[in-house]
Amino acid sequence: MPSFESKRRALGAPSLARPPLRGQRGERGPQGPPGSGATGADGANGADGTDGADGATGAAGATGATGATGAAGATGAAGATGAAGADGTPEASNAFYKRDDFVGCWSDTSLTVSAAAGVLAAILHTADGSWGVSGTGTVSILNGESGHPGAIRLETDATSGLAIHWGGNITDLPIRASDFFQWFWIARINQADNTLVNLGLQNNENSAVTACIRTTFNSADSPHLKGQLGNGTLGTPLDFGVAPGTDWITLNGFYVGSGPAIGFGVGGNEKTEASSHLPTSSVLNFVAEILSLDGSSVSMDLDLASLQSRTLTR
Numbered sequence: 001m002p003s004f005e006s007k008r009r010a011l012g013a014p015s016l017a018r019p020p021l022r023g024q025r026g027e028r029g030p031q032g033p034p035g036s037g038a039t040g041a042d043g044a045n046g047a048d049g050t051d052g053a054d055g056a057t058g059a060a061g062a063t064g065a066t067g068a069t070g071a072a073g074a075t076g077a078a079g080a081t082g083a084a085g086a087d088g089t090p091e092a093s094n095a096f097y098k099r100d101d102f103v104g105c106w107s108d109t110s111l112t113v114s115a116a117a118g119v120l121a122a123i124l125h126t127a128d129g130s131w132g133v134s135g136t137g138t139v140s141i142l143n144g145e146s147g148h149p150g151a152i153r154l155e156t157d158a159t160s161g162l163a164i165h166w167g168g169n170i171t172d173l174p175i176r177a178s179d180f181f182q183w184f185w186i187a188r189i190n191q192a193d194n195t196l197v198n199l200g201l202q203n204n205e206n207s208a209v210t211a212c213i214r215t216t217f218n219s220a221d222s223p224h225l226k227g228q229l230g231n232g233t234l235g236t237p238l239d240f241g242v243a244p245g246t247d248w249i250t251l252n253g254f255y256v257g258s259g260p261a262i263g264f265g266v267g268g269n270e271k272t273e274a275s276s277h278l279p280t281s282s283v284l285n286f287v288a289e290i291l292s293l294d295g296s297s298v299s300m301d302l303d304l305a306s307l308q309s310r311t312l313t314r
Helices: 004-010
Strands: 097-100 112-114 120-126 129-142 151-156 162-165 180-189 195-202 211-218 226-231 249-255 262-266 269-274 283-292 298-309
Touching (some): 151 162, 151 283, 180 211, 180 283, 195 249, 211 283, 226 262, 283 298
Antiparallel strands (some): 112 129, 129 162, 151 298, 162 283, 180 249, 180 298, 195 283, 211 226, 249 262, 262 269
């Protein structure tokens, strides 16, 4: 509510208040109305603050899925040419190869023969060719066995023996030793006693041989198979350390590398090598021969015969 004094002033009456004493502060006058000055201008932007420190490294993320398989690489350069292989079954034009499985056998005369050793007494024909039969004894045609589709048996009680060979007489000599590469016989020697067997290349029947590349078995000398060479004079037989047994056995003779040695094998494994008395200029026949040492009956079965020459210059 306005004071009395203020009302009087409003009516224009003089103030009743005592004038201020000298030296005293007068009363504060009434508050004036609010000022109406203009709003001041915006202040300037403050300076940028300092960057905060880097946050700690976050945990490793999970392993991503396997990527797709890349494209195939380019084909590499061709490798170097391999070394030349050993002589294989040769081309007909520059070599010689003959094999007989003794299948389809028949003869033009009785195969029970009696003749001088090495002298033709009969001819044995097979599906693969023919053989001369010489000496004394019997050649029988056997039924096939498992793994052995054809076979024959040579049986004799003659100390001069029984043989099969290429051509007419055993002294017909179609193979020059220097052309020979390898031969194979699959044979079964049925007695371990009183038996002499020769298989391979030789230039005559047993008692007259002077040149040969052969495997021999002489039960009076050793229970083992041996390899023998002859070049006009017979070399000492080299012991294989293997008895023939009474089952099928694979025997082979072959040039070692390019010569001048011959390897002899049993069952596909080389047993010995020989170079002394190696025939080079001799001519030979391919022969299977069995003799009785005491006149008792002995026998040998044959399942396979094969001979391959070196590469020939025709």
